[in-house]
Amino acid sequence: MTRIGELFGRKRARVLSVYSTAGFPQLNSTIEVMKALEAGGADMIELGMPYSDPLADGPVIQASSTKALENGMTLAVLFEQLKDMRRSIHIPVLLMGYINPILQYGFERFCETARRVGVDGLILPDLPIYEYETEYGPILRKHGLDFVFLVTPETSAERIRKVDMLSTGFLYAVSSSSTTGKNKDIGEQEDYFQRLQQMKLRNPVLVGFGIRDRDSFDAACRHANGAIIGTAYIRAIDKATNVDAATREFLSGIVGVEAGAL
Amino acid sequence: MIENRITVKSIKSPNEQGYYGKFGGAYIPEMLYPNVEELRTRYLEIMNEAAFQKEYRTLLKDYVGRPSPLYLAGRLSAKYNTSIYLKREDLNHTGAHKINNTVGQILLAQRLGKRRIIAETGAGQHGVATATVCALKGIECIVYMGEKDIARQAPNVARMKMLGAKVVPAVSGSKTLKDATNEAIRDWINNPTDTHYIIGSVVGPHPYPDMVARFQSVISEEIRAQLREKTGSELPTHVIACVGGGSNAAGTFYHFLDDASVELIAVEAAGRGVHSGKSAATTQLGKPGVLHGSRSYVMQTEDGQVVEPHSISAGLDYPGIGPLHAYLYDSGRATFLSATDDEALKAAFELTRLEGIIPALESSHALAALDQLQLNEKDTVVLCLSGRGDKDMATYMYAMEGGML
Numbered sequence: 001m002t003r004i005g006e007l008f009g010r011k012r013a014r015v016l017s018v019y020s021t022a023g024f025p026q027l028n029s030t031i032e033v034m035k036a037l038e039a040g041g042a043d044m045i046e047l048g049m050p051y052s053d054p055l056a057d058g059p060v061i062q063a064s065s066t067k068a069l070e071n072g073m074t075l076a077v078l079f080e081q082l083k084d085m086r087r088s089i090h091i092p093v094l095l096m097g098y099i100n101p102i103l104q105y106g107f108e109r110f111c112e113t114a115r116r117v118g119v120d121g122l123i124l125p126d127l128p129i130y131e132y133e134t135e136y137g138p139i140l141r142k143h144g145l146d147f148v149f150l151v152t153p154e155t156s157a158e159r160i161r162k163v164d165m166l167s168t169g170f171l172y173a174v175s176s177s178s179t180t181g182k183n184k185d186i187g188e189q190e191d192y193f194q195r196l197q198q199m200k201l202r203n204p205v206l207v208g209f210g211i212r213d214r215d216s217f218d219a220a221c222r223h224a225n226g227a228i229i230g231t232a233y234i235r236a237i238d239k240a241t242n243v244d245a246a247t248r249e250f251l252s253g254i255v256g257v258e259a260g261a262l
Numbered sequence: 263m264i265e266n267r268i269t270v271k272s273i274k275s276p277n278e279q280g281y282y283g284k285f286g287g288a289y290i291p292e293m294l295y296p297n298v299e300e301l302r303t304r305y306l307e308i309m310n311e312a313a314f315q316k317e318y319r320t321l322l323k324d325y326v327g328r329p330s331p332l333y334l335a336g337r338l339s340a341k342y343n344t345s346i347y348l349k350r351e352d353l354n355h356t357g358a359h360k361i362n363n364t365v366g367q368i369l370l371a372q373r374l375g376k377r378r379i380i381a382e383t384g385a386g387q388h389g390v391a392t393a394t395v396c397a398l399k400g401i402e403c404i405v406y407m408g409e410k411d412i413a414r415q416a417p418n419v420a421r422m423k424m425l426g427a428k429v430v431p432a433v434s435g436s437k438t439l440k441d442a443t444n445e446a447i448r449d450w451i452n453n454p455t456d457t458h459y460i461i462g463s464v465v466g467p468h469p470y471p472d473m474v475a476r477f478q479s480v481i482s483e484e485i486r487a488q489l490r491e492k493t494g495s496e497l498p499t500h501v502i503a504c505v506g507g508g509s510n511a512a513g514t515f516y517h518f519l520d521d522a523s524v525e526l527i528a529v530e531a532a533g534r535g536v537h538s539g540k541s542a543a544t545t546q547l548g549k550p551g552v553l554h555g556s557r558s559y560v561m562q563t564e565d566g567q568v569v570e571p572h573s574i575s576a577g578l579d580y581p582g583i584g585p586l587h588a589y590l591y592d593s594g595r596a597t598f599l600s601a602t603d604d605e606a607l608k609a610a611f612e613l614t615r616l617e618g619i620i621p622a623l624e625s626s627h628a629l630a631a632l633d634q635l636q637l638n639e640k641d642t643v644v645l646c647l648s649g650r651g652d653k654d655m656a657t658y659m660y661a662m663e664g665g666m667l
Binding site for chain 1: 279287288289290291292293295296434435440444447448451454455549550551552553554555560562564565566567568
């Protein structure tokens, strides 16, 4: 079983996944951020691979990507940073990003390297189902990487069933049809989450986009196995002088784990 | 890896997934899927309706002013010792070929029940063409434009505003066309039900490249008929067009794609020189990759980050090309040449002084390619004069005053 599978095997509720852009705020922040997230109570980490044209992201995450690229982040640098991560990071780690940099790196080589350093899965919002099924899915499976698809309130039931069959790990339920960082009221999406819940999907469901504090996290957790926080976390560490302290303070506001409690 | 599952019936049309050979597809986040899927399943059916065709053709004739003339440029022909016909898209309403596509897409958007239109623009020609049809139909219009382009294309920004469009600056990334496109796509993600995105070129996720090519194909449809009338044959020996994203080239090539005897020549912007680091010659500098929803040639770093191109012509200043063109390049069906900023300027003045026609800087790149071809008196050359040069007067004046010409 994969690390992600094990996580959902023992924890079915209030799973907290946190997104952070690799190489942000400093080029060498990546491991420090991941350690702080694990120590602060995150159950899973989504590490963003910065891209020049991140279509599905809002301004805050795009700005963090731009900063990371200016800092000198590349996939080669990232894998170098991650090569010993499993000595200190024990929770599941997914890489999230866009397909183009991976195609340039070489898709198979990328999967091989990701697996070798201990990455558990991938989220690539602009990799479509057709290309996944015909070309990339088999490579991901060969290297034992989970692959997570997104669903939105506009995704038909039939299509949700389809991506549930294809996804491994969990399903990423976008909480509103919006780019990241839009503060729409999560309550408005209640019907949609209930609909997902009633479908009794094969995969656990994590709610993403729009989660920013304890209230929105609690609301998301009422109908899903947990939630993903991205933009709010990037904001929290953007100007922080001490990333570790800022991370713990941020997480304690969400899941109530005090800094240093672990 | 993708090649083996593709069969191309005619080069004209992509397969059901939107692939021309290994280029195309719809690499979009799930949030865009309903919008794009609605278009994909309905665009052909709507475009083939008799009532749609009637309205589209009537507007092209009475509003745009089509057919645009096919003009035998006598003095230009004499200079190159051949017969050069200019397809006068510069004489269209709003001054370029862009309106052929926006007229088509606004009618499509109406039939899809959309109440809000968004568009991206670089030089502002597509923005003006979109704002124009929105005014015509009384539909809300938002145009995304890079902050840098807003500053350097003031007359077109004023035209869009006068037409009632809201011009929104794209302030992310390099603040030019590529970023305006990103912002327009984000707007579409955040407005999934009432909004139609009018893409201005043969780029973007399937079905855009095919849809825009079909709307622009009126150019080559007319060329064939006009050429038959003037020469007795529908087929020229050479067809020349400039390529940024490639919409005027797609329209000019379209009805000649299956006629192997017709040499198709695409001219990219070499900027200050292909290898100067300030260029937009995508086929020479790019590698296969994914940009704005389709797989094509993309100018990018080794790490797969999209790089900022350069061309004196804002309309060619784009780091990709449409997937159809990537396929034409890869298969050898079209010849890709390039012209530098200086060569384009020189060609613009040459046409102006020989024929009394001031061309757009984009079209001047196509004109500059005449110098690179071995033409003779037996050849029949058709060149798409995609737009007029009014918008480029500041650049032309600067070149004149600088003693460049």
